[in-house]
Amino acid sequence: MMEIFQEAASGITNRYITDWVNSGKKIVGYTCSFMPPEIFHAAGILPYRIRGINTESMEIGDTYYGPYVCTFPKCLLQLAGEGKFNFLSGAVISTGCDAMRRLDECWRKTGEDYHGSIPGFFHYFDVPHKTDPHAMKWFENEIRKLILNVEKYYNVKIKEDSLRESISLYNHGRTLLWEVEKLRAHENPGVSGTDAFSIAVSGTVMPREAFNEQLEQLLADLPKQKSSSKKSGKQNKNGNKRIMVAGSINDDIELFRLIENAGSNVVADNICFGIRSEADQVNMEDDPISALTKHYLSNSVCPRMFGAYKQRFDLLQTKIERAGVEGIILQNIRFCDLHGSENGLFERDFEKLGIPCLRLEREYGPLTETGRMKMRIEAFLERMEVKQTDSGGKS
Amino acid sequence: MRPEVYEYNFDWMLWRTLEAASKVGDGFDKEFKQMLPYIPYFSGIVEPFINLGDPGSAFFKMISEYLKNIVTAHEQGKKIVMTTFCFSPTIFYAMDIVPVTLEALTVLASVMWKRGATEYMDFCVELGFTETSCSSQRGCLGAYLAGMGEEIDMLVINTAGICDTNANAFSFAKTFLDKPFYSLNYPASLNDPEVNQYHRDDFKALIKFLEEQTGKKLDHDRLGKVLDEVAKQEAIVGEMEELQRLVPSPLPVTYNFLIYGGRFFFAGMPEYTVILEKMATVVRKNATQGRSGISSGREKLRAFMFYIDHYALNLNLWNWFDKREINHIGSILSRSFKDDSPYIKGMEDVAYNIDSTNLDTMIDSIAMINSRMPMVRSIRGPYDRPNMWLEESLALAKMYKADCLIYNGTPGCRNTWSNIKLIARDLEKAGYPTHIMYGDAFDDRVESWEATAARLDEFINVRGLL
Numbered sequence: 001m002m003e004i005f006q007e008a009a010s011g012i013t014n015r016y017i018t019d020w021v022n023s024g025k026k027i028v029g030y031t032c033s034f035m036p037p038e039i040f041h042a043a044g045i046l047p048y049r050i051r052g053i054n055t056e057s058m059e060i061g062d063t064y065y066g067p068y069v070c071t072f073p074k075c076l077l078q079l080a081g082e083g084k085f086n087f088l089s090g091a092v093i094s095t096g097c098d099a100m101r102r103l104d105e106c107w108r109k110t111g112e113d114y115h116g117s118i119p120g121f122f123h124y125f126d127v128p129h130k131t132d133p134h135a136m137k138w139f140e141n142e143i144r145k146l147i148l149n150v151e152k153y154y155n156v157k158i159k160e161d162s163l164r165e166s167i168s169l170y171n172h173g174r175t176l177l178w179e180v181e182k183l184r185a186h187e188n189p190g191v192s193g194t195d196a197f198s199i200a201v202s203g204t205v206m207p208r209e210a211f212n213e214q215l216e217q218l219l220a221d222l223p224k225q226k227s228s229s230k231k232s233g234k235q236n237k238n239g240n241k242r243i244m245v246a247g248s249i250n251d252d253i254e255l256f257r258l259i260e261n262a263g264s265n266v267v268a269d270n271i272c273f274g275i276r277s278e279a280d281q282v283n284m285e286d287d288p289i290s291a292l293t294k295h296y297l298s299n300s301v302c303p304r305m306f307g308a309y310k311q312r313f314d315l316l317q318t319k320i321e322r323a324g325v326e327g328i329i330l331q332n333i334r335f336c337d338l339h340g341s342e343n344g345l346f347e348r349d350f351e352k353l354g355i356p357c358l359r360l361e362r363e364y365g366p367l368t369e370t371g372r373m374k375m376r377i378e379a380f381l382e383r384m385e386v387k388q389t390d391s392g393g394k395s
Numbered sequence: 396m397r398p399e400v401y402e403y404n405f406d407w408m409l410w411r412t413l414e415a416a417s418k419v420g421d422g423f424d425k426e427f428k429q430m431l432p433y434i435p436y437f438s439g440i441v442e443p444f445i446n447l448g449d450p451g452s453a454f455f456k457m458i459s460e461y462l463k464n465i466v467t468a469h470e471q472g473k474k475i476v477m478t479t480f481c482f483s484p485t486i487f488y489a490m491d492i493v494p495v496t497l498e499a500l501t502v503l504a505s506v507m508w509k510r511g512a513t514e515y516m517d518f519c520v521e522l523g524f525t526e527t528s529c530s531s532q533r534g535c536l537g538a539y540l541a542g543m544g545e546e547i548d549m550l551v552i553n554t555a556g557i558c559d560t561n562a563n564a565f566s567f568a569k570t571f572l573d574k575p576f577y578s579l580n581y582p583a584s585l586n587d588p589e590v591n592q593y594h595r596d597d598f599k600a601l602i603k604f605l606e607e608q609t610g611k612k613l614d615h616d617r618l619g620k621v622l623d624e625v626a627k628q629e630a631i632v633g634e635m636e637e638l639q640r641l642v643p644s645p646l647p648v649t650y651n652f653l654i655y656g657g658r659f660f661f662a663g664m665p666e667y668t669v670i671l672e673k674m675a676t677v678v679r680k681n682a683t684q685g686r687s688g689i690s691s692g693r694e695k696l697r698a699f700m701f702y703i704d705h706y707a708l709n710l711n712l713w714n715w716f717d718k719r720e721i722n723h724i725g726s727i728l729s730r731s732f733k734d735d736s737p738y739i740k741g742m743e744d745v746a747y748n749i750d751s752t753n754l755d756t757m758i759d760s761i762a763m764i765n766s767r768m769p770m771v772r773s774i775r776g777p778y779d780r781p782n783m784w785l786e787e788s789l790a791l792a793k794m795y796k797a798d799c800l801i802y803n804g805t806p807g808c809r810n811t812w813s814n815i816k817l818i819a820r821d822l823e824k825a826g827y828p829t830h831i832m833y834g835d836a837f838d839d840r841v842e843s844w845e846a847t848a849a850r851l852d853e854f855i856n857v858r859g860l861l
Contacts, residue, residue: 063816064816064817065812065813065814065816066811066812066813066814066815066816067812067833068527068806068807068808068809068812069809069812069813070809073813095556095583097559097809098558098559098560098809098810098813099809099813101583102777102810102813102814104777105777105778105779105813105814105817106813106814106817109817109820124583124776124777126556126582126583128555128556128580128582129555129556129562129578129580130555130578130580132597132600134593134596134597134600135580135597137593138582138589138593141589303563303566304559306552306555306562306563306565306566306576306578307566307569307576307578309566309569309570310570332525334527335527335809337525337527337528337559337560337563337807337809338559338563340525340527340528341523341524341525341528341563341564341567342567343523344522344523344524344525344567345523345567345570345571347523348522348523359523
């Protein structure tokens with residue numbers, strides 16, 4: 001059962017994408033977790049989170065982007081230029097961060113040089129950086145503009161009822177993901193961090209109906225756990241350290257595998273592809289557009305929401321307590337200053353609380369730095385071991 | 396950070412340096428020349444400024460006063476706000492709040508001190524801030540994070556939606572210093588009715604925040620006076636920038652630095668108006684005589700910096716221009732875009748007006764000014780959209796008869812490094828030889844000024860511009 005999720009998480013396309021395209025239906029890519037995929041689902045279009053996985057070279061990414069730029073958008077551009085996203089009929093570029101929002105121009109210009117590499121529907125989705133009432137209004141307008149443009153380009157009508165149904169379906173998917181989250185947080189994790197992350201990533205590239213169905217089956221097949229979530233301060237039964245991974249965007253399950261193979265369980269994460277929180281539900285009682293506005297803008301899980309550090313610190317702390325996290329790997333892609341500098345604050349504050357942190361700067365893309373990262377992760381786990389031994393088993 | 400750097404506060408040292416510099420020109424010429432060998436690292440900026448006559452000397456005095464205000468703010472019962480260069484300080488002066496403008500103070504340290512602000516930049520990294528972040532904030536910010544400046548009371552920015560690395564620096568400082576924070580946030584387009592309404596709402600919320608922090612209501616009369624002063628200043632600047640279109644340009648090359656530096660430091664302060672009037676007198680005289688503002692009186696080439704300038708020790712960039720008889724005809728920082736500026740013709744969409752009739756019109760005016768500040772105006776949306784970076788660069792290059800265009804920034808500028816190759820290609824297609832500088836405007840260690848100058852010379856020579 002896990003194979004379906006692993007396959008979907010490991011490549012640009014998967015069997016569902018192929019079937020979808022073969023049946024003549026449309027797929028629209030999007031770049032940021034602040035974009036509500038429910039809108040496309042309600043239009044009968046498959047929303048697909050654009051990923052940079054399996055990039056093999058960077059000549060196109062480096063041609064259009066300058067040198068001091070994060071490798072994630074460069075990988076997206078590389079794949080776009082190579083025609084790997086030709087199954088998309090549209091793309092939505094969000095203002096996630098400066099480098100990501102410039103994918104708009106870089107992709108358009110690449111499209112001029114590499115014919116056919118740019119989809120017909122190409123939309124710039126502006127997302128505020130704060131949640132004040134006037135910013136909420138601005139975001140709601142952006143959602144309405146997006147809906148209008150989708151309706152116009154695809155000649156569809158996104159009805160309120162359809163939107164409600166899509167919201168309900170996505171909410172159900174989030175509930176199922178939360179069940180996975182509970183399993184991985186268990187004293188004897190019922191699912192590995194790598195598998196849990198594969199499932200979360202799959203949710204962004206599979207049709208939601210199929211994803212929910214597959215996940216329901218998987219959850220039914222997984223062994224049930226007796227006790228509730230593990231409290232901090234206790235060791236895993238398998239002796240592995242309980243790790244949380246946070247920071248820059250990551251959709252590569254190999255990063256999680258690398259961390260777990262070094263002798264740990266990734267029992268929680270806080271990455272924009274990952275699983276958020278129990279409260280991560282769109283309000284069904286509200287008007288759908290208003291509910292989507294509040295949900296997608298208020299979840300200040302990304303440091304692009306300036307000044308909301310405390311909210312994110314509290315979220316991490318909740319995850320740490322719930323999953324009994326013993327150490328945090330704070331990773332960032334080079335030139336990702338938003339996560340990189342926030343990781344500095346997390347390190348300061350969590351180390352003060354006695355939770356060991358490892359700051360790990362890396363490049364996105366094939367894990368070319370595997371050796372260096374493995375060594376640093378192993379050293380970190382050793383450091384945790386020594387600290388625990390020195391404190392008489394209490395970390 | 397080296398222990399000795401902790402000996403003196405950053406803002407205090409800057410103030411004392413400028414205080415001394417402002418007095419250098421007060422003596423006889425012989426005294427001035429005798430003094431220069433004793434300030435070898437500093438003479439490269441003191442000499443050209445003093446040689447500018449009244450405007451240069453007055454500018455030193457005014458910056459010195461600005462720094463003194465920071466150092467003595469709390470003694471005077473005033474609040475200090477940490478802010479950014481592209482935020483017009485008008486509202487702060489109207490509310491008697493003292494601004495500490497990070498990038499402006501980093502520039503001062505960079506041009507005056509042998510080591511620039513690099514010790515403080517590195518201190519930010521010691522605290523966990525990324526080394527890849529923009530050096531323009533990191534310089535001054537490091538000093539304040541180290542507690543080597545007057546205590547900051549609040550932070551106010553307007554770069555969310557414009558420049559992540561800038562906004563992120565203040566967001567980091569807000570958490571580190573645990574101080575109140577307000578961020579104006581801008582949509583990607585500039586001039587839609589709904590965007591203008593948003594600008595207005597956001598600015599009203601900012602005023603409320605400032606009132607809460609200071610415990611004082613906004614004084615409408617005072618705001619009106621400050622805005623009227625800004626209007627006077629922009630009229631003088633507009634006249635000078637109109638005369639800059641002449642060939643040869645009558646503006647001395649460092650004048651653009653004085654104009655935008657003055658705007659970032661002193662917009663709305665009457666003393667700045669006096670400096671501008673002195674500058675305008677020189678420019679008018681040169682224009683009447685058909686004389687170039689370049690020291691030699693000759694102009695061989697006109698270069699437009701389509702992003703920012705380079706602030707290596709002793710204002711090397713301006714000296715490089717001056718020695719080669721190249722006129723520096725401005726940068727993204729130079730122009731105000733006020734609606735009655737003569738050069739605004741054809742770019743009315745980016746203009747703002749100043750109307751001090753009542754509170755609503757004043758808030759509209761000040762919100763419009765802030766939304767049209769450098770960067771805020773033109774790099775908020777895709778570079779090739781109407782009113783954005785490409786359109787503005789081409790319009791100004793044409794208007795000011797540029798022979799070539801030069802980009803300079805910092806490696807921390809994620810925003811422009813993400814599309815600089817695209818815009819450079821478009822500018823070349825439009826017929827402008829375009830050079831991309833790879834150094835750091837504030838950190839000489841990234842690429843030494845000598846290497847930067849060699850590449851600039853290479854560009855000029857290879858493209859056959861001189």
